[in-house]
Amino acid sequence: xxxxxxxxxxxxxxxxxxxxxxxxxxxxxxxxxxxxxxxxxxxxxxxxxxxxxxxxxxxxxxxxxxxxxxxxxxxxxxxxxxxxxxxxxxxxxxxxxxxxxxxxxxxxxxxxxxxxxxxxxxxxxxxxxxxxxxxxxxxxxxxxxxxxxxxxxxxxxxxxxxxxxxxxxxxxxxxxxxxxxxxxxxxxxxxxxxxxxxxxxxxxxxxxxxxxxxxxxxxxxxxxxxxxxxxxxxxxxxxxxxxxxxxxxxxxxxxxxxxxxxxxxxxxxxxxxxxxxxxxxxxxxxxxxxxxxxxxxxxxxxxxxxxxxxxxxxxxxxxxxxxxxxxxxxxxxxxxxxxxxxxxxxxxxxxxxxxxxxxxxxxxxxxxxxxxxxxxxxxxxxxxxxxxxxxxxxxxxxxxxxxxxxxxxxx
Amino acid sequence: xxxxxxxxxxxxxxxxxxxxxxxxxxxxxxxxxxxxxxxxxxxxxxxxxxxxxxxxxxxxxxxxxxxxxxxxxxxxxxxxxxxxxxxxxxxxxxxxxxxxxxxxxxxxxxxxxxxxxxxxxxxxxxxxxxxxxxxxxxxxxxxxxxxxxxxxxxxxxxxxxxxxxxxxxxxxxxxxxxxxxxxxxxxxxxxxxxxxxxxxxxxxxxxxxxxxxxxxxxxxxxxxxxxxxxxxxxxxxxxxxxxxxxxxxxxxxxxxxxxxxxxxxxxxxxxxxxxxxxxxxxxxxxxxxxxxxxxxxxxxxxxxxxxxxxxxxxxxxxxxxxxxxxxxxxxxxxxxxxxxxxxxxxxxxxxxxxxxxxxxxxxxxxxxxxxxxxx
Ligand SMILES: Cc1cc2nc3c(=O)[nH]c(=O)nc-3n(C[C@H](O)[C@H](O)[C@H](O)COP(=O)(O)OP(=O)(O)OC[C@H]3O[C@@H](n4cnc5c(N)ncnc54)[C@H](O)[C@@H]3O)c2cc1C
Numbered sequence: 001x002x003x004x005x006x007x008x009x010x011x012x013x014x015x016x017x018x019x020x021x022x023x024x025x026x027x028x029x030x031x032x033x034x035x036x037x038x039x040x041x042x043x044x045x046x047x048x049x050x051x052x053x054x055x056x057x058x059x060x061x062x063x064x065x066x067x068x069x070x071x072x073x074x075x076x077x078x079x080x081x082x083x084x085x086x087x088x089x090x091x092x093x094x095x096x097x098x099x100x101x102x103x104x105x106x107x108x109x110x111x112x113x114x115x116x117x118x119x120x121x122x123x124x125x126x127x128x129x130x131x132x133x134x135x136x137x138x139x140x141x142x143x144x145x146x147x148x149x150x151x152x153x154x155x156x157x158x159x160x161x162x163x164x165x166x167x168x169x170x171x172x173x174x175x176x177x178x179x180x181x182x183x184x185x186x187x188x189x190x191x192x193x194x195x196x197x198x199x200x201x202x203x204x205x206x207x208x209x210x211x212x213x214x215x216x217x218x219x220x221x222x223x224x225x226x227x228x229x230x231x232x233x234x235x236x237x238x239x240x241x242x243x244x245x246x247x248x249x250x251x252x253x254x255x256x257x258x259x260x261x262x263x264x265x266x267x268x269x270x271x272x273x274x275x276x277x278x279x280x281x282x283x284x285x286x287x288x289x290x291x292x293x294x295x296x297x298x299x300x301x302x303x304x305x306x307x308x309x310x311x312x313x314x315x316x317x318x319x320x321x322x323x324x325x326x327x328x329x330x331x332x333x334x335x336x337x338x339x340x341x342x343x344x345x346x347x348x349x350x351x352x353x354x355x356x357x358x359x360x361x362x363x364x365x366x367x368x369x370x371x372x373x374x375x376x377x378x379x380x381x382x383x384x385x386x387x388x389x390x391x392x393x394x395x396x397x398x399x400x401x402x403x404x405x406x407x408x409x410x411x
Numbered sequence: 412x413x414x415x416x417x418x419x420x421x422x423x424x425x426x427x428x429x430x431x432x433x434x435x436x437x438x439x440x441x442x443x444x445x446x447x448x449x450x451x452x453x454x455x456x457x458x459x460x461x462x463x464x465x466x467x468x469x470x471x472x473x474x475x476x477x478x479x480x481x482x483x484x485x486x487x488x489x490x491x492x493x494x495x496x497x498x499x500x501x502x503x504x505x506x507x508x509x510x511x512x513x514x515x516x517x518x519x520x521x522x523x524x525x526x527x528x529x530x531x532x533x534x535x536x537x538x539x540x541x542x543x544x545x546x547x548x549x550x551x552x553x554x555x556x557x558x559x560x561x562x563x564x565x566x567x568x569x570x571x572x573x574x575x576x577x578x579x580x581x582x583x584x585x586x587x588x589x590x591x592x593x594x595x596x597x598x599x600x601x602x603x604x605x606x607x608x609x610x611x612x613x614x615x616x617x618x619x620x621x622x623x624x625x626x627x628x629x630x631x632x633x634x635x636x637x638x639x640x641x642x643x644x645x646x647x648x649x650x651x652x653x654x655x656x657x658x659x660x661x662x663x664x665x666x667x668x669x670x671x672x673x674x675x676x677x678x679x680x681x682x683x684x685x686x687x688x689x690x691x692x693x694x695x696x697x698x699x700x701x702x703x704x705x706x707x708x709x710x711x712x713x714x715x716x717x718x719x720x721x722x723x724x725x726x727x728x729x730x731x732x733x734x735x736x737x738x739x740x741x742x743x744x745x746x747x748x749x750x751x752x753x754x755x756x757x758x759x760x761x762x763x764x765x766x767x768x769x770x771x772x773x774x775x776x777x778x779x780x781x782x783x784x785x786x
Binding site for chain 2: 007282285286293294296297298299302303305306307309310311313314315317318320321323324326327329333334337340341394397398400401402404405406407408409410
């Protein structure tokens with residue numbers, strides 16, 4: 001029995017068996033195309049099509065959105081997404097392409113949108129048929145997110161949007177965007193409102209999406225320009241001026257500290273995919289020659305690998321401990337560390353992998369001799385995306401120092 | 412066997428932890444601790460054994476010294492995870508007493524099976540004990556001792572014996588005809604000399620203990636097996652103590668930097684002060700999660716416990732060094748004085764950091780387990 005199966009409720013236990021059986025028969029075959037390391041670097045229609053077909057089949061089988069209400073296209077179950085996730089990860093399925101939709105847009109829409117909008121938009125979000133993106137950042141509003149300037153002006157029961165969003169992941173495939181907008185220029189925080197807006201259907205009609213190229217050479221994020229885009233007032237979430245509070249729902253879920261468990265698959269380990277975990281790291285060390293021995297024999301590298309093994313294990317048990325109130329010093333103390341630790345752990349694992357490879361770490365994807373197809377240097381570069389996006393590591397440390405430890409607010 | 416999601420940390424464990432926290436805070440708040448153990452700053456002082464015997468007697472009466480004694484031997488047989496909770500509170504209070512040494516000796520005795528019945532019965536009666544198993548080099552290898560058992564008598568010296576002057580009994584490892592075996596002896600038996608070490612830590616004492624023709628009770632032939640079996644619990648408790656002490660260092664430093672103003676701001680406003688303290692918190696939380704995981708494994712998943720305990724001790728040792736450094740640095744000049752309580756914890760942590768193996772030592776052993784012996 002797995003660690004988690006032990007404490008299943010009867011509903012969870014039955015559902016676990018169901019998931020396991022379904023996955024045994026329906027786990028998709030390996031793709032014919034190279035998959036990126038994460039959904040944020042999906043570049044081609046082929047990659048997207050393969051991943052969308054997988055998300056749709058998992059949704060149809062009831063493994064995605066299990067805990068969402070039935071009216072919103074969910075499964076109406078109680079704390080079962082956790083179970084489905086564990087089983088999908090165990091079965092080493094591919095990841096879901098609609099990450100922003102599942103992780104950020106869905107809980108925000110569920111908690112803050114009108115009933116009709118939920119019913120209209122959530123089913124196709126959960127199935128992955130509609131890809132979603134997040135329009136928060138702007139050229140002048142990064143870490144200082146509340147400085148958003150893209151403006152929505154009221155015109156009857158419509159809003160007219162003008163402005164410039166940037167770093168918008170998946171916008172090039174997206175049907176919908178969650179967006180933080182300014183509706184009042186005289187108040188920094190209370191002048192913000194939160195909307196969902198169409199992207200794909202408005203291309204050329206008020207919306208322009210321009211790809212940006214990442215440090216790795218991949219695409220995946222974009223600039224999005226709005227010129228007099230009109231949207232209906234029904235797409236406003238919560239009250240006017242409450243955009244900042246709604247954005248907190250998004251950010252909490254984005255950082256893994258929200259109430260709803262995000263549907264998560266992944267763990268696919270084919271020749272072309274290398275998760276940044278220490279078991280892959282140790283395999284790499286065993287298979288890398290160094291001074292007539294292997295990298296796994298080098299005492300300095302051994303020590304560094306064990307440091308990462310220990311940090312990886314600790315994070316796992318942080319998540320476990322977060323649910324044991326008697327062992328918590330502050331209710332949010334562990335949840336708020338999650339994003340910071342997982343991104344920094346991945347970065348340090350990838351960095352160590354590059355060091356283990358030595359001279360061969362200079363070889364990139366196009367080189368036939370590159371070990372692991374050049375994935376480790378790519379993973380190392382991509383790891384900075386995660387320590388920058390969703391609140392940089394520095395911003396996370398501010399939040400922890402202020403909200404958890406109660407130290408005075410830094411500017 | 413699998414681990415329960417909540418580490419097996421149930422209501423009883425939570426109650427024990429909470430009442431321990433209260434007990435230590437009431438019996439020895441930090442200012443009283445300072446008064447008790449830090450009256451003599453002379454760097455060349457000889458370490459004295461300064462502790463509150465009456466409080467210790469209450470701890471014995473509460474049954475805390477027999478928590479780890481198996482029920483079959485008349486004890487309480489609490490899960491390790493509950494004992495770790497108590498130990499975390501002990502560390503938070505930096506409470507001077509022979510609880511940890513007694514628990515450590517208990518875990519070794521419990522690994523000896525039926526042959527340890529008599530010594531365990533003495534622990535149940537309320538006697539305290541410590542391990543005398545370390546050689547002059549301070550090796551943490553369970554197979555190294557400078558004591559020898561011949562013709563029914565112990566001869567030689569055990570070093571780095573923890574709280575030797577506070578305990579009633581010694582559990583000694585010695586070379587014997589059977590290899591390395593374990594012996595039980597009264598701390599005041601004829602031929603036993605306890606020579607105190609002058610140590611940095613003010614909240615403990617430590618000694619080298621010499622044996623000259625000491626008559627001792629044989630407990631167990633295969634001493635290395637018993638010590639090896641108990642070490643994961645010993646490492647885990649040492650780590651739990653550091654986690655509690657680390658939390659005191661964190662909270663004390665956060666309070667100070669939130670109150671003290673420079674450049675028109677409370678110091679915690681400055682990220683060069685704030686972020687390192689956040690990093691201390693992160694390191695404490697990692698160590699704490701690993702402590703409860705290791706403790707839970709000892710209760711539920713014994714074949715993984717050794718690896719998990721290496722992780723807990725390595726993580727806590729590194730954290731203890733880091734948290735100690737930051738606690739002094741973030742207090743500025745006052746943190747560098749004898750008068751500021753920060754030094755009590757700094758010194759206890761530096762002691763715990765190396766006791767039963769430092770971070771690098773545990774990682775080397777973990778690497779053996781995960782990667783095999785290096786070529
Ligand atoms: C891969 C990737 C995907 C992204 N996807 C999206 C997306 O889909 N939607 C979206 O809206 N945004 C997205 N972003 C944008 C991301 O949220 C921002 O990049 C991030 O919030 C940082 O803002 P910035 O880039 O303007 O950096 P800045 O805010 O200019 O920061 C630059 C540096 O200064 C530091 N800094 C800033 N303020 C402080 C402070 N107060 N204290 C200490 N240090 C500080 C930062 O930590 C950083 O190191 C993505 C970013 C990346 C890298």
